[in-house]
Amino acid sequence: MxxxxxxxxxxxxxxxxxxxxKEKCYDCVPITCSVHDNHFCAVNPHFIAVVTECAGGGAFLVIPIHQTGKLDPHYPRVCGHRGNVLDIKWSPFDDFVIASCSEDATVKIWDIPKHLLTKNITSAKKELLGHARRVGLIEWHPTASNIIFSTGYDYKIMIWNLDTKEPVIENPVKTISCHRxxxxxxxxxxxxxxxxxxxxxxxxxxxxxxxxxxxxxxxxxxxxxxxxxxxxxxxxxxxxxxxxxxxxxxxxxxxxxxxxxxxxxxxxxxxxxxxxxxxxxxxxxxxxxxxxxxxxxxxxxxxxxxxxxxxxxxxxxxxxxxGEFVSPLLLWGSGCWPLASQDPTQHSLLA
The missing domain is CATH 2.130.10.10 (YVTN repeat-like/Quinoprotein amine dehydrogenase)
Structure with missing residues (x-):
């Protein structure tokens, strides 16, 4: 160095x-064992989302950020993908909307209720179909609401407009095919x-x-x-x-x-x-x-x-x-406990 x-x-x-x-940590969270190179968690001012182990498909947990402590093993999940979930991202415009992508070659948009989850969420708000192979990355556009980018193992970047009434969108607004x-x-x-x-x-x-x-x-x-x-x-x-x-x-x-x-x-x-x-x-x-x-x-x-x-x-x-939002940063360790830091900049750090 x-x-x-x-x-x-x-x-x-x-x-x-x-x-x-310990009372400010999240315990007994079944983190995914996937070896895919991604963040596997996302955080915003209201929720923490963590990709979890799930038999017969893909799922992730959405936990209210103030609900610390031991997690109920039967805590409701967001499930609906037929393959492992590879990436999750919260919308920058709506704290109660999250996108996920999976090995089943789909991208799904989910509405998260403002109250505590009482049952599994299985029906997505939108389902995006267009990739020929598994989708590994998603990114929301930083300034245009309802625009999301996805890329998969078909080497394509697809741009989707979610501002439609159809629950299933099969045609992206644009496909970028310059990668090999x-x-x-x-x-x-x-x-x-x-x-x-x-x-x-x-x-x-x-x-x-x-x-x-x-x-x-x-x-x-x-x-x-x-x-x-x-x-x-x-x-x-x-x-x-x-x-x-x-x-x-x-x-x-x-x-x-x-x-x-x-x-x-x-x-x-x-x-x-x-x-x-x-x-x-x-x-x-x-x-x-x-x-x-x-x-x-x-x-x-x-x-x-x-x-x-x-x-x-x-x-x-x-x-x-x-995972991060604005200044805070969240990292999940093998014990599923975050770490908080103090620093002279007055910005919090979680790990």
């Missing part, structure tokens, strides 16, 4: 995390005018979501990309992946020129996939890995050295899934 000897002004020199007390391998990650810029993708062919692509045209394409031999993320309004992208020597690595890119990264940072030689989370208000980056017990904190700046390492949180329990 690089070290920069110069002194600089920073409000985040002493960011730290600490475990929440499985898409591993999607990220929008703040106004939704650009879509960044990371593909298994080791390329980062900047796509115009309206036309489907590729605006830029990056393939850097020293960095095999897995995840990509827009960094708010800084006109920069961050990617996680591995170096040519199989070290885990993060790289910072200028949005206008993806030919060479601005910064490359080797982390370690572990094998777990790195997930980046960015807080645009504080310009802090959190780097988390499934299977690890640590969270690395960085501060992003507009000037060199751009990427400033702060500290890291360490735990003896490995993470299985990660």
């Amino acid at each position: 690089s070290w920069h000897p110069q002194y600089r002004s920073s409000k985040f020199r002493h960011v730290y995390g600490k475990p929440a007390s 391998d499985v898409i591993l990650s999607m990220s929008f810029n703040t106004d939704g005018s650009l879509l960044a993708t990371a593909c298994r062919d080791r390329k980062i692509r900047l796509v115009d979501p309206r036309s489907g045209a590729i605006l830029q394409e990056a393939s850097y031999k020293n960095h095999r990309v897995n995840k990509v993320l827009f960094l708010g309004n800084m006109k920069k992208l961050l990617s996680t992946g591995t170096s040519r020597w199989n070290n885990r690595q993060i790289a910072l890119w200028e949005q206008g020129d993806l030919s060479v990264p601005l910064v490359e940072e080797d982390l370690d030689g572990s094998s777990g996939l790195l997930f980046p989370f960015y807080d645009s208000d504080t310009h802090m980056l959190y780097v988390v890995s499934k299977g690890d017990g640590n969270i690395r904190y960085y501060e992003i700046s507009a000037e060199k050295p751009y990427l400033n390492y702060l500290m890291e949180y360490r735990s003896h329990l490995p993470q299985k899934g990660i």
Whole structure:
């Protein structure tokens, strides 16, 4: 890991995390054992959703965020997929709407009741049919309500308009077919005018979501990309992946020129996939890995050295899934207990 000897002004020199007390944790949550590289949980101001083990199909739990403690083994689930659920995302416009995608090649939109769940939810509000193979990723458009993007193992990105009366939608508004391998990650810029993708062919692509045209394409031999993320309004992208020597690595890119990264940072030689989370208000980056017990904190700046390492949180329990909303971050460990942190920025962190 690089070290920069110069002194600089920073409000985040002493960011730290600490475990929440047991009564503020969620216990006995049957987390999925799927090995798919995804978050497996999602959180908003009202609910926590966690993909769970389910015989004969796919399901996930929706737990009110204040309902901590031991979970009833017969707690109602959201079920209806015929295959394992691979991704879940809350709508940014409605805290009581959540989307899920599955190995059964469908995307489903669910209405979650405002009161406590009393029975299983089996009927989806919308069902999106169009992918030929399993759907691995979904992303809501950040500024256009009722627009959702999905991508699957058919190498296609499909754009869906949910503002229709039909419960089953078979034709997407647009299909983007510029990729030649499985898409591993999607990220929008703040106004939704650009879509960044990371593909298994080791390329980062900047796509115009309206036309489907590729605006830029990056393939850097020293960095095999897995995840990509827009960094708010800084006109920069961050990617996680591995170096040519199989070290885990993060790289910072200028949005206008993806030919060479601005910064490359080797982390370690572990094998777990790195997930980046960015807080645009504080310009802090959190780097988390499934299977690890640590969270690395960085501060992003507009000037060199751009990427400033702060500290890291360490735990003896490995993470299985990660979720965030605004500033809070939620991670699920093997004991299904979140961790809360205190830091000088007044922003909460859950793990």
